[in-house]
Amino acid sequence: MIKYIVLFKFRDPEECIPMVIQKLHSMEAVIPEILSMETGIDIWHNVERSYDLALTCTFKDMDAFKVYDRHPFHEKVREYIYAHRTDGKTIIYEV
Numbered sequence: 419m420i421k422y423i424v425l426f427k428f429r430d431p432e433e434c435i436p437m438v439i440q441k442l443h444s445m446e447a448v449i450p451e452i453l454s455m456e457t458g459i460d461i462w463h464n465v466e467r468s469y470d471l472a473l474t475c476t477f478k479d480m481d482a483f484k485v486y487d488r489h490p491f492h493e494k495v496r497e498y499i500y501a502h503r504t505d506g507k508t509i510i511y512e513v
Contacts, residue, residue: 419453419513420477425469427505434502435459435471441495442473448491451482469507476513483510 453476477483
C-alpha cells in the first residue's frame with residue numbers, strides 16, 4: 419500500500435481552505451484508486467514550521483497513484499489549489 423501526504427501553504431488560508439477541502443474530498447467519489455483520504459487544518463500556527471493544510475491519501479500501489487495523479491478531475495482540483503497556494507511539500511512511501 420502507498421501513503422501520500424501533501425502539506426499546503428496558502429496566501430489567504432481562511433478564505434480558500436473550506437473550498438480546497440471540499441474539492442479534495444470530491445475526488446473520492448470520482449477517482450476509485452483513492453482508498454482513503456483525510457484532510458486536516460493546522461492548529462499549531464507556528465509561523466516558521468507550520469503548513470496550513472495536510473492531505474493524506476492511501477492507494478493500492480504506485481500504479482494506482484499514477485492513475486490518480488493524471489486523472490482529469492484531479493487536474494481540475496490541482497488547478498484550483500495552485501491558484502491559491504504559496505508552497506507545497508509531498509512524500510510518498512510504502513506501508
